[in-house]
Amino acid sequence: MSELLPGINSVAEALKSGRDISTIYVVKGKVDSRISHILQMAEEMNIQVRRMDKANLDRLAGSGTHQGVVAEAESFLYYSLTDILDEAEKRGEQPLVVLLDGIMDPQNLGAIIRSAECLGAHGVVIPKHGACEVTPAVVRASAGAVEHLKVARVTNLVNAINELKKRGVWIVGSDVQGSDSCFDLVFPESVAIVVGSEGRGIRRLVRENCDFMVHIPMKGRVNSLNASVSCAVIMAQIARQRGEAAEV
Numbered sequence: 584m585s586e587l588l589p590g591i592n593s594v595a596e597a598l599k600s601g602r603d604i605s606t607i608y609v610v611k612g613k614v615d616s617r618i619s620h621i622l623q624m625a626e627e628m629n630i631q632v633r634r635m636d637k638a639n640l641d642r643l644a645g646s647g648t649h650q651g652v653v654a655e656a657e658s659f660l661y662y663s664l665t666d667i668l669d670e671a672e673k674r675g676e677q678p679l680v681v682l683l684d685g686i687m688d689p690q691n692l693g694a695i696i697r698s699a700e701c702l703g704a705h706g707v708v709i710p711k712h713g714a715c716e717v718t719p720a721v722v723r724a725s726a727g728a729v730e731h732l733k734v735a736r737v738t739n740l741v742n743a744i745n746e747l748k749k750r751g752v753w754i755v756g757s758d759v760q761g762s763d764s765c766f767d768l769v770f771p772e773s774v775a776i777v778v779g780s781e782g783r784g785i786r787r788l789v790r791e792n793c794d795f796m797v798h799i800p801m802k803g804r805v806n807s808l809n810a811s812v813s814c815a816v817i818m819a820q821i822a823r824q825r826g827e828a829a830e831v
Contacts, residue, residue: 586660588719589649591617596727599625601655606631618652645804659717661734664743667706668750670733674705678752679821680775681707684740684785686810687715693724694811695778696732697767700725702818703825708775710740744792747775753796754793756785757817759807761796765817768797770824778814781807 585605588594593733597604598621607625609618611634618619671678681699686692699707715721716736722729724821737743746753753771757778777793779785790796799808799816808816 585655586658586719587644587652588656588722589644589646589652590723591621591650591652592727593719593722593806594652594654594727594732595621595624596601597654597656597722598628600729600730602660604628604630604654605634606641606655608635608653608655610634612638614651618650621652624678633799650709654667659722659729659734661705661717661736664706664708664735664737664746666734667708667733668747668752670706676703676705676776677772677825678747678750678775679704679818680747680752681818682740682743682775683709683712683753684789684806685705685714685775685780686778687716687780689715689720690724691715691752691781691809692717693721693726693729695814696721696725696734697728698811698815698818700728700732702815702822703711704732704818706735707742708737709739710736711736711738714741737815739789741792743788744775744777753795755795755797755817756790756793757798757813758784758790759798761798763797764818765797765798766800768795770821773822776814778810779808 587719588597607630614686644653658784666696667680681704697709752773752775754775777785799813
């Protein structure tokens with residue numbers, strides 16, 4: 584199975600990650616330096632390049648937001664929860680995992696994956712049902728970060744939480760009603776962050792299996808943040824604490 588990846592970052596990061604790409608489609612005419620770099624990588628990897636006029640490239644990509652380049656690549660490869668924990672061990676680090684409960688919006692999922700990769704997470708876990716999967720839109724929203732971060736799909740999020748607990752990972756849920764401020768809590772060394780959907784939040788059974796529930800203190804009149812922003816704030820706090828601990 585293959586899929587089409589539109590956009591400069593999506594294509595460039597897929598190439599860098601080693602994802603199998605059969606063909607790269609490029610708009611005819613003069614291209615900018617970023618696409619020239621993609622073409623150079625494609626030549627080095629012996630990947631077929633086809634030039635197309637913009638109208639045909641628009642039709643291929645399904646829209647005109649491809650930035651002049653589209654890659655035909657193998658379908659996204661998911662990992663297992665064990666793969667994510669093994670990645671932490673490989674890096675010589677305590678696990679930092681992000682669990683997403685019912686995130687449906689591709690833009691949110693992509694933004695969370697981008698933040699997770701930038702802030703040192705070892706992987707993201709999503710449910711197989713009732714949640715967005717990794718689509719080309721998610722790849723693009725992540726600015727290609729999904730190519731460098733392990734994403735696992737699980738049948739049951741509660742079972743995944745219990746497996747993490749068996750491996751010594753503490754579970755911290757994010758909710759506006761959480762009892763602890765994320766700025767006051769000293770996060771455990773091995774930790775998984777649970778983020779729920781904006782409409783529903785974290786489901787009851789998932790919440791009941793969290794060891795801590797944290798909130799982000801609000802100063803304005805709006806009482807909550809977008810799910811991807813909330814996740815980034817909490818992960819940044821964990822990254823800050825880990826950085827300070829490493830300096831001691």
